[in-house]
Amino acid sequence: MTDRSASGFDLTPPSPTQLATLEHGLTDEEKRVLLNHGTEAPFCGTLLEEKRAGAFCxxxxxxPLFKSVEKFESGTGWPSFTAPYDPDHLKLVRDTSYGMVRVETRCARCDSHQGHVFPDGPPPSGERYCINSVALTFTPEGEALPDPLDRGDGLASAAI
Structure with a gap:
């Protein structure tokens, strides 16, 4: 039996073998952010200026973690979103590192670090999901979503 999100995506965590394969393909910077809870430098992420319709995965x-319609310019130097693709797709974790209290955002399926969510976003949500570009890929509208786990359920191959 699989764990499915409200939008129908498989949330079953990758097996240890699958996770090792996925991690093997990461750059050093991607490993630092995704696996070790790092942060990329502001204003240098490749997805900061991405304005096409689609999904950020x-x-x-x-x-899929965020829809392009939820992206906004926050002026912070990182891609910012007002809401997740599906609330089930993110895990929110209290983060007390660096002497601050924040809410970390992690992928609900693989537990990779994405960024943080803050209560200073625009209406209607008032939330600002501040996400590292290096933690995301972008899929333009009309193209198939990535399926690196290749579970064959047909969900990730559906166009957005």
Whole structure:
């Protein structure tokens, strides 16, 4: 039996073998951010200026995390979103590192670090999901979502 999100995506975590394969394909910077909870430098991420319609997916496992319609310019130097693709696709974790209290966002399927969510976003949500570009991939509208786990359920191959 699989664990499915409200939008129908498989949330079953990758097996240890699948996870090792996915991690093997990461750059050093992607490993630092996704696996070791790092942060990329502001204003240098490749997806900061991405304005096309589509979905922003987890770089590690391919789960769609944000829709482009939720992206906004926050001026912070990182891609910012007002809401997730599906609330089931993110895990929110209290983060007390660096002497601050924040809410970390992680991919609900593979547990990779994505960024943080803050209560200073625009209406209607008032939330700002501040996400590392290196933690995401972008899939333009009309193209198939990535399926690095290749579970054969047909869900990830559906066009957005």
């Amino acid at each position: 987890c770089r590690l496992c391919g789960l």
